[in-house]
Amino acid sequence: MSLLEISSIKKTYETGTESVEVLKDINLTAEEGTVIVITGESGSGKSTLLNLIGGIDSPTSGEIKVKNLIVTGKTEKELTHYRNKFIGFIFQFHFLLKDFTALENVMMPAIISGDNSELARQKASRLLGDVGLSQRNNHFFLQLSGGERQRVAVARALMNDPDLIIADEPTGNLDERNSGIVQDILFDMVKKYNKTMLLVTHDTAMAQRGDIHLILEHGVLTEK
Template structure:
């Protein structure tokens, strides 16, 4: 039975890519994440960090093992069920913001809301409030090429939060920014974590940023070699 205090439970997860040499990206990995935690996942390139993130994000399927998200076993879901669970429970922030270049900031944030079935007026109101939350209320009609890198990443953060996901996943969310912008994005994510109580899981190469999270999980060769609570 799932422990309801945990938003994520991963049990004996393996992922082997059968093309080429049959690389084992994850090797019997188990992990529990409590609701509202702010976690960093670190490790060398090729250690399995991004593979694990893709599993948690329901973007890929494991070779074996179980993943429970909010008590639901996502490894046994159909493609349609997985897509629905992903849209309902998860928000994504990537290293590159992936904003639609021909759309304004508010239109980019509205997009997942419209896809989920919100009407245009409601979606605009929610998007406007989120852009205010990330400090861009005076930039809502600007397109990505009219914004700085840090501002575009703030729009991406607002978009990730649009459907009020239970879990926000960041794959090197500050990796393409200068140190000042990176610090500001981290502080923003931390504030949102405290304000909304959502679970944040960040893959990062930035050890300084990792040291400011609640918990550091270090992965090497597809296994967790260190798991430390910092606060």
């Protein structure tokens, strides 16, 4: 079954004096359980595309469907629900809340959904175990290394059992060794929980681990 269907997406940014046409005609279908890697030069529009699919921003025209739900044209309230339930985000910067422990950060998507907090705590603890951080449950943000923070972010992305993982340069801020660790954990988790993932990276080794590799260039996607 196709999980994601994108048709004729255009995105033009209007900045008062000029308009920048970033995405010209994006079409993409992602089957459930696949990892799609998108690469392209800096400024080619990769983050723009992920933000549209994740419901962070809206396209100028075209349609995005996730699990047969039309994402485009939704209200801000509907998009908040969509992001929380359907999408697991991992960014280059972890966006952990600094006054909360690793465990609480992982629980956060479930807390936002209003789920039972004891069950959420157990699940978050299991996910932290999955990413090899069971010894770090009660560490605060400042007590975690950069690599550990990204591992917490991976666990958090899986908390609400999302349909789609969106990862925008998840290892972009890490040294080579930690990049390798986070990469392995991310791919293991996607496999273990049978997730579909859209992954943007500048790392050629990681790009090769996807099932499909697409290049974003001149506002369109082409197969590598």
